[in-house]
Amino acid sequence: MIRKSLSNLLSFKRPTESVEEMGSRPLMMPFSGGGCDRCGKCVDVCPVNAISVSDEWTIDLGKCIFCMDCISSCPGSVITEVPAPLYALRREDLIFRESDPPRESEGTVDAEKAGVIGSSMAIRELDTGSCNACEAEVSCISAPHYDIGRFGIKIVASPRHADMLLVTGPMTNNMWRAALETYEAMPAPKAVAAMGTCAISGGIFAEGDVFGEGVKDTMDVDLFIPGCPPPPERVILAILKAFGRQ
Amino acid sequence: MIVTDTTSCDSDLLAQYVKTYYSDGWRMISMFASESYPGATINVLLRRGGEIMRITSEVVDSYPAVAAQVPAASLFERVIYEMNDIHPDGHGNLIPAIYWRKGDGHPLQKRPYDTYNEIRIPIPNNPIRGTGVYEIPVGPVHAGVIEPGHFRFSAAGEPILHLSIHLGYNHKGIEKMMEGPVSKNRTYLAERISGDNAVAHGLACAHIMEGEAEIPDRARRIRVILAELERIHNHLDIVAGLCTDSAFVVAAAYGAEVREELLRTNRRIFGSRLLMGNIVPGGVKRDLSDGDMSELESAVMKVGFGAKKLDGYIRKTPSIVDRLETTGILSNENALRYETVGVIARASGIRSDVRAEVPYDAYGDLSFSLITRDKGDVMSRCAVRVDEIAESVSLILQCLAEMEEGEIRTDFKTPDGFSCGLVESPRGELVHSADIRDGRIWRYNIRDPSFVNWPSMETAVMDNIVPDFPLINKSFGLSYSGNDV
């Protein structure tokens, strides 16, 4: 163990990736850039009703679970994979139309919050009924490849010490009171990030025993991070960018 | 697979029937009510080795509890009572599984009900009192990055005198959502029953949908690869997690590193870090190119070495071995009594593995050995996991070596009737079963291995000290989401 520790200490080759490297793996989402004849095949196959063709081809990234069945189902092959935005500050910003294609995310959360907690952030992860996939990914963010600690971000035990609530899951009826209490227990200024499709819109569980459509119906959400589940690097990048660190 | 071996009986005799089968060496793997409004059918699924059979019984709103005769039924009957409002008479311990409920009705009942009210069932106090005894409530919001569940310890100092586990915070009504027309994209929902066991749940769901359809050989092999990859990353997560929880940080970081490499390979080859969306009824979604196969081969071998190295770090460090050994012992008798399955059972000396007993997909053609340990402590569970990683690596390599060109999907039609899907998930024996009527799923039941394993943890922690609980919990590695469905 001593040898391993010392060789790690002195090694020049670390698995840790730079921000650019992390940004080089885009999350692909389905999108029809045009030429849709509104046949509705993609609407039928979509397991989460994220696509609508009633007006124009519209996809709600906040509902998409990235199964890409719409791409294979499209008879005209007009739906293609495009890079998905990293985050959104408002729920509406995750709905894309043919006329309003996905762009790179811009803007930061409330300046006062970003100013106080931006450079040193304690995250309290809160599972409100997720399937454990988001947890599996969140637990990776402190692995050597990502090492969220180097940005001054850490995961803490007590909500009293936390600055940001990272919420996953569709907010089940059983959890929402506990979630509210956790939110209350945090000292201001505090931020809330909804991570993953379930937390944004209820996702595939929207029809189940859940409270409202996603976390935003329970508490004010500052940051939406799409993905099902969002890979660790996207969580890190979204936090860094939304808090003006990049 | 379609279950054809069915016995019907009067509801008064159900308990007697189950007991008779039990004395014949059958074991209950699932039990649920399929409501037909009015009345309901109680289904009891039994397994003996590779044989599976079903006992059905028509009930109105109550029946004599099976739990009175066969303790294993106790858990299932609690859920039946809560979900379908069918009262098992003489059960004695109907602790709720869900604490907040919307509406007066019961989640799985078919008749419509008013969803306006909110019902709050208070969490019962622990049945232990005395001088200086207090309760430590932990959860649903835990300190670590884990799922919600409520643990209530009773202690008078450090030793745990009693532990009650109250779950249900993750209840999302998945079984109810599964109902409806048979559709291929149900596997997406099934995968999200427990996201880290996506392949296993997807497979179980696919097995139900496929009925007796013939799956192409290549797809069957890719399925095994997927399932074993999932097993590796789950086991690695837990072994590394044990290091994290005992502040053995360098080894933990190394474990996370090895795991991350595997997840990245998953993403490159299968498009998803947690292998989601790869199992589709009738086959698999993505084919493997030759390049993929060689990449996969080197990746799993690297993981195999990594896991060995991690195991070496643990074994060579007395401080962590001391921590893991003799902690959280689940004795062989208790493991049998609680009918535990999977890694936990194998670590307590029970030879049970669905892959060997009811081979599905390509497992029948492959050779692998069953890993068991007999001490039943945290170290044994850790060792079983480490050895299983090596077995999984060997299974994947076997699949890759004998991979033949061919189709990866087949068309099929889901037959009506009663089907069940049995899969050895990384956590153990996973059972999905469905009552399909006229091309519609009338009732879908999910029995995650965690569901039967949770109660055994209540005994394994007894007389351990409170700070050792996180280690024990981690070594069990149970799912909350899969339990609550």
Added chain:
Amino acid sequence: MDIFNLTLQNEALTVIFFAAVFIPALAGTILSLMFRYNKVANLIAGLCITSCAVGIAAYPLRALGVPLSYTFPLSSAVGDYALAIDQISSVMISLSSVIFMLIVVHVVKSSSDSGCRYSGLLNVLFIASFLCMAADSVLVLLISWEMITLSTFLLAKKGNNDRARWMFFVIAHIGGLMLMCAYGYLAWVAGTQTLSDWNGLGAIVGSTTSMILVLMIVMGFGTKLGLLPFHAWMPGLYGTAPTHTAALLSTVCSNVAVLTIFKSIYSYIGVTESMSVIAFAIIGLAAATALWGAMESLVQKEPKKILAYSSVENMALVILCLALGMIYINESPVFAKLILIAGLLHTLNHSVFKSLMLMTIDTVEDCTGEKNIGRMGGLAKTLPLLAVVSIIGVFSMAAIPPTNGFVSEWLMIQSIMGVNLQSKGMSLLIPLVLAAVGICGMMMAASYARLYGFIFLGRPRSDGMREPRPMKNGTLLPMAVLAILCVGMGFFATVIMDVLTTGVVSVTGIAPSPSYRSVMSEEMLPLILGVLIVITSVAVLLVVRPGKEREVRTWGCGEDLGKEMQYSSIGFSQPLVRVFHPFYGDTTVVRETKEGSKKTVHTEFTEPFVRYLYMPLGNAITAISEKISKTQTNRIQTYFGYVLITLIAVLLAVRIL
């Protein structure tokens, strides 16, 4: 001041002083025999307070040069009844009077223990204590000591607590018997029964005899101080007797005992070089007692019992100091001076903070009706002032700077460590004693943290705690005075140390120079440390002012916290019990009911000493005492009758010896 220089006037002043001390108290006693109305009780207590107030004047008068010695104009066959207050006694008398007065004020204000009989006995106890400290003849000493025993025995009567009371009675009389023998023998050797004429009797009787005498005296008084194995009555009696009785026992009576031991060893018998063997024995005993007290106090369920064991520990430390002094005095007199000062200072400090804490506990019990620490909690929210006063007391007990408790422990460790002993064998003692003091100190701190934390902090664990009755008017006053004393005596410890030096010098005959200060670390440290602490806190407060604050529910991991869901006092000490398992006689029983779903856990701590030594003894004694109790008529006259009979017995015994 010139007028006092005249001898005649000084003598007159002495008489006036003694008269002013005794007359109100005697009047109170007589009144209590005559009346039983509650209104009179206050008058009787008032008389006692008057006596105490006069008693406080002892030190100032002595400092002004009033001789304060007096021989009663009646004499017995064996000698005169003489009183003489020397310097050290005057300090003790003054401080004890302050404490006594505050306790009586608290008795009156809280009225939980008041009543004619109780107030009357307080008067008796005061007279007895005063006489004992001022005694100049063996008869006065022994009689007053017996009076203390009897009056506390009677004061302890409350409800059905006969067993503990009789245990005290028996053990105290074992001690009394030892004292009687020792002093009788000394008186016989000295040829006079005037104590001030006794000096260095050890040289006459030889070292072996004097060692036995020292042991008898230490053990004799040790029965009241709780030396092993005589501590057994303390928790029982403290737990059941009225709190004020316990307060008086552990403060004033302890002061009396320590003072008399001190004077007996260092003046009457005198310490010779060959006596180090007995000093070692006493050190060992005291260290064992201190550790025992510290360990047992951690597992007690009643606050008063925690304090009882705390008294055991503190008094053991004082005895340890006195015994160490016996070794030092021949090796390094200046350190002997320092350690004796430390011991005496600790006695004074102990009486201040212990009476404060016992009053606090009395108030808590009075307001909430709760006696079990396991059912307390949350009082700081409802009785904030009491919490503030009590945290000062707790800090003082735990020897946290800048309180007085810290100063005496600081001195103790200095004198243990600073000394340079000639023989290596003796030097080996130092690390062991230091280790004992260190472990005791931290264990007691843990015990006090438990005491305070489980009474005042957290959430209430029972209904009585949730809505306590408000404190009675004026009960806070004596406690506040004591709290101020706790801090003040810490800040100005040097002044008290100087005063004690004079006394120590005159009793032991150690040369006044070199001054103890020459071997001390910075002597102004307590004051400077106190000032520094205040300055730093203010500075921190100015730099980091309290910011915005919001009150929410205690974090319960997202679920409601039920009333069972907070740490218990038994759980708090469980890890330590497990570490020191062999020393605790704990038994944990888990009982499962028939259905198997309900379980009960019972944890019980029985002191091994009690279980294996006193239980068999006690059973026998109970059988006897039951017979005796038939003769009790619950009338105070009868009790005084008993007192008289016992006194006569004492006189006869002395006469025979």
Added chain:
Amino acid sequence: MNYLEIALMILQFAALILISPLITGIIRKIKARMQNKVGASIFQPYRDLHKLLKKESVVSENASFFFRLVPYISMTAMILLAAMTPFVYGGVIAPYSDVIAMVYIFTMFRFAMIVGGLEGGSAFGGMGSSREVMMSVLIEPALLISIMTLSAMTGVGFNITDISGSINAAGAAAISPALLLAGAAFVITMVAENTRVPFDNPDTHLELTMVHEGMLIEYSGRGLAMMETASMLRLTIFMTLLGTVFFPWGTAMTLSIADLALSVAVIIVKLLVIAFGIALLESIIAKMRVFRMPNMLTASFALSLMAMISLYVL
């Protein structure tokens, strides 16, 4: 003392307080690198404290005045200790830096923490307090005895600056079994007192295993900032004590520029070495079981006792 000296003293006192977050940052950095990570900047603790100072405080409705007082008591205790600790050249309040008082000021900090842990009325604070009590009953005596050994060894009384100076002046001659044993006991005490691995995990996320963090669980905002600062200061003070009292060689004995410069360089090297040692220790061993701790702590206690006995026997 002239004004220059006073200025120097105040400077070193301020430096000791100001570098404490840096030392914690360095330990964290080394630990992160040993885990094959990059790790946070070594200045991150300053940012953390800055942030905490700007946040509001969330206080349990069951907490009393004492809860609000504990951070101030802790800070006061640690600042006083910092003033007493010899750093580059003696302590600021050198004449009053009494070792016994120092131990008791540590007790004051500890006592306030333990009592503060019982505020709030949840199970976690009490659990932390109870474990802390178990540890401190064995740590405090070991600390007291190991420091007292030095006092007895040098025979210069109880002033820590004098003790340090005396060992320093004796040079290599001061190296004796007593010093080494006391040093060993002190190192164990340092690790335990600062609740680091293997006694406690400073980075733990698990409520059931916490000792120190368990007592801090209810603090937030400024209170937490002060408690964290106090903890960091405590670690720095212990490291400094190890470097300037147990192994004081190199510390300035006179106020000459050359001596001071050397002393600054030496203390930096010492602190870095100790920081590295702590980081390495934390990396290579796992946290002990709660009831294994007493064995280790008793070992420390026994070592300190042996140190003192060796003083009188050898």
